[in-house]
Amino acid sequence: MTNRLRSQIEEEEEAEKKLIVEEKPRTEIPDNFLTQFFSKGILNADSATRALPFVLFLALLGMIYIANRHLAERNIRDIDKISKQVKELSWDYKTAKADLAYKSTLTQVAKRADTLGIKESMQPPQKISAEEVKNEH
Helix, strand or coil: CHHHHHHHHHHHHHHHHHHHHCCCCCCCCCCCHHHHHHHCCCCCHHHHHHHHHHHHHHHHHHHHHHHHHHHHHHHHHHHHHHHHHHHHHHHHHHHHHHHHHHHCCHHHHHHHHHHHCCCCCCCCCCCCCHHHHHHHC
16 A cells, blocks of 8 residues: 555656646747837837936926916915014004094093193193394393
8 A cells, every 4th residue: 555655646646747847838029010119220229228318317307397386376375474464463453543643632642641730731832932042141
């Protein structure tokens, strides 16, 4: 029985070797326009490696262009935000100026002076000339 098992094992190993040795025949790439263009034409491995620095340069230029675009858009957003702030500050300035003009009117000053105990003069103002001052001394 042992001989029979050995012979079966050897037969199985030989069958496995045959399976391993047998390879599929290599299929060739069909010879059409695209395969000729990429292998024999302008785009082959040698020309692609020679053109690699130029392609990398173009990629760098593209990234710089995109970064510049983002920077410009951010600047536009900042300009818009600052112009809104300028408008608001301008409104605040105009409001404060109008409020000051109102509070500096004669009637408003008189009302405030009354709260401090100062009364408005009922006599009209008098003009003092420099010659009168010299004559008094």
